[in-house]
Each structure stands twice: as structure tokens, then as C-alpha cells.
Amino acid sequence: MTQDVSFSTKTKQLIDSLKNVCANFGLGNDGNEFKIITQVFLYKYLNDKFRFELKKQKPKLAEVENLVQSLAAMEEEEYNFLLAGLDPSVVRLKPHQLISYLYNRQNKDNFGKTFDDTLRQISVENADVFSIKSSSGAKDKLFDELSQFITDPSQRDAFCRAIINKLFEFSFDESFEDYFQEKYDFFKDIFEYLIRDYNSDSGGKYAEYYTPNAVARIIANILVAGDVKQIRCYDPSVGSGALLMSLAHKIGENNCTIYSEDISQKSSTMLRLNLILNNLTHSIPNVIKTNTITQPFYLNKKFDYIVSNPPFKLDFSDFRDELEKDSFRERFFAGIPKVPKAKKESMAIYLMFIQHIMHSLNETGKAAVVVPTGFITAQSGIEKKIREAMIGRKMLRGVVSMPSNIFASTGTNVSVLFLDKQADPNKIVLVDASKLGKTLKEGKNQRTVLMPNEEQRIIDVMNEKRAEEDFSVVVTADEIITKNYSFSAGQYFEVKIKYVDITAGEFAEKMKSYTDTLDSLFAESHRLEEEIKKQLRGLRYE
Template structure:
């Protein structure tokens, strides 16, 4: 019988981690996603480090205990290997790797040992892996995960031992040669259970892979692939980053940088994992957790009062939500050019139906470089509205020749939408027309 595929092994690991959480009272708990995502990320980073060290010194790959063989190398040789690691590789010590901790799991206080290890890894790799909030604070790579388990120290020790029994079952080392579609399917499986917040608004975190691929194909036609260099790609409501990942793979990970902002802590955490999975670690410092509409952080470095301009923008922004708390603050001279078509008023009833997507569209138009390209998901009503902010935005798109076409999406393709949702694609002047 053939051994399980990498994809099945990975799914089994995810299922196993979720089962451990459930058996410790954390199933569907608000902190479960943190444990699953960060434990999975710890596994990835450990195996990535092992993969790169063995690649640099093939003799280590042949050793029965590669960690012991690595530690026996002269200090200078170990330092040379570590210095030669690719920039996206985490800095780890032998004691922080899964096999080393696995061998210590019988020790009392094992949960605290793992928590301390996670915090140390986060601190040592802060420059590479930390994301920032819109006020400049860093969001570390890891939390003290065992502390989400209520009960005695013995119970937390048992919880972490159970996690390690899952982590040590197989290695991801050969996984790093896999292609994008593998990671897209893996990521979708990883977060599929975290769609229950806010009444099941899964689209807050994830845009279907098929939609992301269509949008990337529109923006980067086949005849342009492999020819684009140094492209800055942006999503002002990035969620878990599916649109950005598809775009980056169409352009080429080495030939683009990813920029994003999203108000959701969960989304930012998932996006960071997505960047690690998809060989885009170099863009993690460009990821911001914060309110894009009220506090856009990506500014022109030469003129900070202006928004940074991007070559490509993709977005599936939230369509409607209550932003009445900061609505009036947006109506200022500083925002006059950004929100040229106006800011939705606060309705007497149903504040949660304020059309915030209209602000995102205007923000995207202000952030798109001349000659740049954008693809944005919008509700059908944007196309059919005969007056108001919608009409003024459409008029500007037409007058300035920014609109290239509209692609109608099937009904129910997004988890939060019942009616048909078109994807409105736009370009600045001089950009290629798609349809």
C-alpha cells in the first residue's frame, strides 16, 4: 500500500492538532485558531531550518541524528552554516527544535518550557517575522500557547505533550519544493473551521482560490508572466491574503513585494502564515494590522502626507459594516481627495449596513500608480446604482479611462454574499486593457 501523500499527512496533522484542542476544552474556543496556526507555524519553521541546514551540509542529512551531528561540528563551521542560510530562514538553536523538546517532554513544567521556547524564537526573529499595528507596535510571532488551557500545570503539560506527539509524527522538510496549488489547498483546509465568527463571515478571512486565480490571470496575462520585475502589490483589506498569494505567484515571488493592511487580528495572523507558506517572508515587514480607512499606514516615503502608490492592487473588501464611530473624522480636508465621491451617511436605522466598500474603492483608486492595475470585488448594486456615491465613482472611472471591464461572478461564490457579485477591474491610463 502506498504511504499517505504529503497533502494527506498535513491534513492529518491539522486534524490531530484540532483534536488535541477539543479534548482539552478548546474546540471552537476563541483562542483555538491561535494554538492551531502558531503550532503549525512552529512546525514549519523548525522543519524549514532543518531543511536548509541539511541542504548546506549534505553530511548532516545522512546522519542518524542530524542535530547531534550539527552540534559536534566546530563552532566556526556551525556559524558559517548559519550565516549562509537564506534570509527567510528563522534563527533557531538546537534546543528549540522539535526533536530536542520531544526528548524532554517527561520533565515537569514541559508546557512552560515550550512557552519559553516560543517567546525566545519570536524575540530572536522579530525583525523578519513580526508584523506591526497601525500605531507602530510589533505583533510577535508566538504567544504563550499553553496558557490558553485552564487548569493545573499538569494539565497544561499533558496538553503540550499531546501536541508534540502530533508534531513529531513526520517532517515537512520535503514539502518546501511543493507548488502553489498545494499550499492554497492546504491553507484552505487549515482555516476552514474558523468561519464561525460574526455569523459565519468566512469571507473576512478567505476569498475562494478559484476567484483569486481568475483575478490574478486578468491582472497578469500568460504572455506577461516571467517578465515583470519589482512589482509592489497591495490589498487594503487583505484578510488571510489569498488574493495577494495568487497575484504574487502569477508575477513570481522573487519579483514582487506584498503590502497589506487589515483591521482583524485573526486575519493578520493567518496572512503571516500564508506568507511563510508561500515563500514571501521578505514581505512580512510590510504587513500592518489596523484600520485602513481611518489610519492608512502605507505612505509615500518621499511625501508622507500622500498615500503610497502601488503597481497592482487586489481586494475583496467588506461590503457593509457600521463605521459610524469614526465616520465624521473621515470628513476632513486631509481626506477630501481620497474620498472624492463622498462618505456614506449614518442611517437612522441599520447602521451595520453602511456601505464601507465605497470607501475602500476610493482608497484603492487613490493608491493605484499611474499605469497600475487593480481588480476589486464589489456588490452588484455598485454597477446598477443610478445616483449617489456609486455613480460618482463610476463616472470618474469612465472619465479617466480607469475602467477596463466587469466580470460577473456566480451566485453564492462568496460565503457572505447571496446575490451575484461582480469583480470590477480597473487600470490607470496607459495600462493594458483586459476585456
């Protein structure tokens, strides 16, 4: 535990140091600061992971005093043979691309160009594994030319020296290398810390994409039962990938392949880092930057598991009319939201994602979708048509209504829909978890945090199909139809009236008490009436 804290603290210190470098060169809170921090952190991580894997492959390298010199002294054939033995998900580096080599070269002329060239070479030579594609097939760069973010050319060498010095200063010694085998449960704190300062308007509204760990854990533990292998997992609005990470770790990284789509470049960058930190590098080629609604890259692929926390409100009026074409009609069976006369940004784009998800499940597929709670009770419109389809197609497994403020970035109440192509229409579980959780203050926002026992309670009633008074109910599809397709647990709770047996004498005594009280109240009412009349008679016109 002490080592866990030490490693986490040291890594956060590295992130803070990189932020200080940016601030010292005029890039504090600059739009490019995010790119610099994430890319330099990634370079550091890949560098250390490469060193770690080399030493596993050839233990004698752990004993050498200067790793760079030892690697450089190898014959090309020997070095290539060493690289060939590494796992395909490990970055391939040359000796001159290691941090320690650059550290020793920092006083040479044009160091900024050397630094940029090094990162560019790493990007090109590892593009097949680490690049993200757009829907057109174009690949992005793993690293930008970071010195170019400094507008004053005379400061670029100094900026790159400052970066390489921080990376060298925070070298992780051998006692930390064990943590490269850890999973998301360890790295999640570092990841959250890394994006914390970018969860605001100035940093890019990244909180829109980040799903609380509690929600991600609940979804994974409800969706996945038993041992599953060769699984395709998909998120059409992936954000930073929190839902997919929890799902993959529940299934097992080697038992699943991740597929994702998102229109945001920042999202794709963070997801790539998340995949690398979580032993899921093999899925990076399946990360696609695209508009899932109009240009879905995986339209013809069906999935075993789909998870999504789609954007609830977003202006898509620019391409809304295009969706009316016949080619979209099968996928968007319930219709396309109309453009409101005011506040176009309030368009309910999540309704498109729900329909897309229903279309993308295979014959045994399962899905979990975060929706605004208003969706589950809407009495008409596209919302109701979608719910009718879920019941008609026998794919609703259950719904969990979450506590308010479960997302720190929005006060919108949310629920989670659980879909299953093999769901039992006679045992649909509806859960009202709105009263659970502890409220915490985070800056100007309030956030509700679920306790571990509360998470488990939600998971258990869903998986065991168990009814609990004022918490969960098990209903049939026919019952839901009679309630106008409402998915709200509260509308199905039994209203209980408590009866207490009393004797005839006790009954007479109670009735006398009620009569005496009424007589007293009536008498007081009569007194007040007379007083009011008296006051009125005393009024005079002047």
C-alpha cells in the same frame, strides 16, 4: 500524484490531531483553539523547513543519525557560519529549539514552561523577519505562551507534552521535503482545510475574508500580462491573502513585494502563515495591522498592482464623522456614506475602499476590486460619482459580473472592476458571466463553482477585448456615458429580431389562421357573457 495526496492527507491528519488535543483539554471550539492550531502548525512547518535548508547547505547533515546532537556538537562559530548561509527568509533555530529536542525533554519538570520559553525565544530571535507591525510600529509575537490557554496550571505540562508528541509523531521524512519548494497550487487545499472550521460565527466569521480560488486566478490572469519585475502589490483589506497569493505567483515571488493592511488580528495571523507557506516570507515585514480608512500606513506609497475584496457592509459610524475633515477630502473625493437610521452594520464601507484604491495607484497602476453588483448600475449617489470618475480619469478597463453564490459565505451577487491607469477608453470590456458555473451544496449554503474552461473564457474575452453574443461586449467611454454610466454588460447587448422570408400565399394562410383563431375566441367570449347574464337573472333575494 500519489505523493501529493499522501502529503496532503498526512498534513490534514496533523491538523485534526492538534484539534483533538485541544478538545481533550477543554479547548474544543474555544476562542483560543484557532491560535493554538495555527501557531503549532507554523512551528512544525518552520522546524521542518529549517532542517531541510540545513541539509541543503551542508549535505553531510542528511546522513547523521541524530541531527540535534550533531548541531549541538558544533562550535558556535561553525554553527553561526552555517546559519549565515541560509536564505534570509528561513527561520533561525538553535538545537534546543527543535521538536526532537523538546520531545526528548518532555518528562522533565515544568515542561510547559520549557515549551513556552522555547517559542518565546524563537519569536524574539526572528522578530525582524516574522513579526507583523501595527500602524504605530509595535510588533506582534510570532508565538504566544500556549500553555497559558489552559486555565488549570496542573494540566499545562500535560497539554504541552500532548502537542510535542503529535508533532514528533507526524515528522515528515525525507520523501516529503521536496514539497517545501512547491507553491500555492499545492498548499491551498491544506490552507483551506486549516481555516474550514473557523468559517462560522463561533470561529470568527473567517469566510468574510476568503476569496474563492477561481476569482483569484481570474483576477491574476487578467491583471498580469508578460514578464514584469520589481513590482509592488497591495491589498488594503487583505484578509487571508488569497488575491495577493495568486497575483504574486503569476508575477513570480522574486519579482514582486507584497504590501497589505487589515484591521483584523486574525487576518494578519493567517496572512503571515499564508506568506510563509507560499515562499513570500520576505514580505512579512510589510504586513500592517491597522484601520486602512482612518490610519492608512501606506498612504504616501503608490502601487503597481492593487487587488481587494473589501467588506461590503460594516458599521463604521464610530469614525465616520472624522472622515469629513479636509485631510480626507482628496482621497474620498466622491463622499462618505451616511449612517442609516436602522441597521448601521449595513453601511457601504466598500465605497471607501474603492476610493482609497483609486488614490493608491501609481501612474501605470492596475487594480481589481470585488464589489456588489448593485454598484455597477446605481443611478445616483456615491456609487455613480465613483463610476463617473473612473470614466473621466480614463481608468476603467472592464467589468466581470460573476455568477450568484460564487462566495459560499454570502448570497450577494458580485462583480469585479478592472482598473488601469493606461486603459483604452475606446475598448472597455464588459462581461456577463452570471450564467456560468455549477451549483454545489456546502452545508446549508449553495456555492457556484466555475469550471476551468469557463474561467479561461472570461480571461480570454477580457484580455483579447473580444465581444461574444450575450456574454461580452466592447464599448467606448462615450457609450457608457449615454447609458448613465452603467457598467452592466446586459444593457449593451444588441436586441436581435429574427426575420423569416415567406411567400404571399404563406402570408395569407397565416393571416387566415390568426383570423380564425380570433373568431373562435370572440365566439367563446360571447357565449360566456350570455351565460353570466343568465346566471345573474336567476338570482333571487330571500
